[in-house]
Amino acid sequence: MNQNRFYTCLFVATVFLAWSLISLSAQSGTTETTLHDFMEDYTKPASKKAKKGDKAALERILKEVPNFALDEQKGKWKEITDSALASGDLEGSCKSCHKEFKKEYKKNYRKRPIQVPNELISFLKGSK
Numbered sequence: 001m002n003q004n005r006f007y008t009c010l011f012v013a014t015v016f017l018a019w020s021l022i023s024l025s026a027q028s029g030t031t032e033t034t035l036h037d038f039m040e041d042y043t044k045p046a047s048k049k050a051k052k053g054d055k056a057a058l059e060r061i062l063k064e065v066p067n068f069a070l071d072e073q074k075g076k077w078k079e080i081t082d083s084a085l086a087s088g089d090l091e092g093s094c095k096s097c098h099k100e101f102k103k104e105y106k107k108n109y110r111k112r113p114i115q116v117p118n119e120l121i122s123f124l125k126g127s128k
């Protein structure tokens with residue numbers, strides 16, 4: 001009887017440990033997508049929310065977006081998003097960046113994978 005209890009405890013502890021590790025890695029990993037899909041699935045809805053006054057999601061996105069840029073464009077992208085964040089005109093960044101970079105990116109890098117931190121995705125899903 002005592003021994004059965006011991007094994008039950010051990011089993012419960014193991015399951016709990018495995019579950020913790022899985023959820024931890026889900027939180028700390030990344031999800032592969034494309035910039036196009038990230039823009040459609042997360043940036044667009046976040047922009048709608050920002051227009052209604054809730055800017056938190058779009059701010060988080062703009063902080064992250066330069067990390068998705070091609071190496072040689074990272075600096076420029078960060079300038080655009082930083083100045084939008086500093087001025088509070090978040091929507092201005094869409095036009096600035098799209099005007100300069102979107103056409104070429106779409107043409108040459110439409111399928112280029114980007115890695116989005118899962119932590120950001122779960123934040124954005126929670127704030128939808």
Ligand code: HEC
Pocket residue numbers: 034035036039040043044047058065066077078080081090091093094095097098101102105106109110111
């Ligand atoms: C720093 C650069 C940058 C910023 C800032 C940015 N985007 Fe984009 N966005 C892009 C690029 C590059 C593409 C093209 C991706 C592709 O098609 O592969 C794109 C594509 C899109 C698309 C896909 C449809 C289309 O027009 O091609 C949507 C929707 C979009 N962006 C919404 C937004 C919104 C809304 C904002 C502002 C709140 C924003 N983006 C800010 C770079 C940016």
